Amino acid sequence: MNKYINTTLDLQHSIDTQLVLELLTKWCRAKPDNKELQEVSKAFMNIIFYSNKITMERWAYEKYCSDAREERNRATLRARSANEEINKLKEQLKQVNYDL
Secondary structure, X not given: OOHHHHHHHHHHHHHHHHHHHXXXXXXXXXXOOOHHHHHHHHHHHHHHHHHHHHHHHHHHHHXXXXXXXXXXXXXXXXXXXXXXXXHHHHHHHHHHHHHO
């Protein structure tokens, strides 16, 4: 996915999460004996931990892909450089053989 879309979605997720957490905190303080509200609060915290885990896994996957692409590109550049050097040396060998 586009990194700007991810950033926008992540920002919206954070804003929404903060809003719900603030409301749950306010309601739990107002009615600390409400068992259902306590359960909803715990369930929402589990949802937050799960979504954070998925976000971190996505970041790790994207980082791995990026590192792999960089390594592949470096290997390709090294191979091209080596081929150029081989071609130069072949040309030098041809010139030496002709000079003999």
